Amino acid sequence: RGWIxxxxxxxxxxxxxxxxxxxxxxxxxxxxxxMIDHKFQRQGFGKKALSLIIEEMSKNKQCSEIYISFEPENYSAKKLYEEFGFENTGKILDDEMLYCLKI
Structure with a gap:
């Protein structure tokens, strides 16, 4: 447990x-x-990184859900996360929309 x-x-x-x-x-x-530096956005790095992160987190038997939050006006993040199956929880966390992916 802990942060990677x-x-x-x-x-x-x-x-x-x-x-x-x-x-x-x-x-x-x-x-x-x-976070992807703005100079490198829209080149697939976020999508590839997110895929690898989900794959790694899924290997933990205790991990049945993964949460992620983002600013409501970040439509690119919203689109990316929804492509991976994250769903809006309807909750706001630190002024950010909270999404959840069930593994």
Whole structure:
């Protein structure tokens, strides 16, 4: 348990980072950061990273749901997460929409 932080690379160039794991405070598994530098957005890095993160988190037998939150006006994030099956929980967490993926 705890947080895993990973850099996202394109060859030798860092294009973003991710932080995910089990939140003791919230009592659920979450992807708390998935950030791609604006210069590298819309090139598939977020989609590939999200796929790998979900795959890795799914290997944990205790992980049956993964939560992620984002600002309501971030339509690109909303579209990406919904493509992977994340669904709106109807809850707001720190002014962000909270989505959940059931594994």
């Amino acid at each position: 932080t990973k850099a996202i690379y394109d060859g030798d160039t860092i294009v973003g980072f991710a932080m995910y794991g089990y939140s003791e405070e919230k009592d659920f598994f979450e992807i708390c950061r998935l």
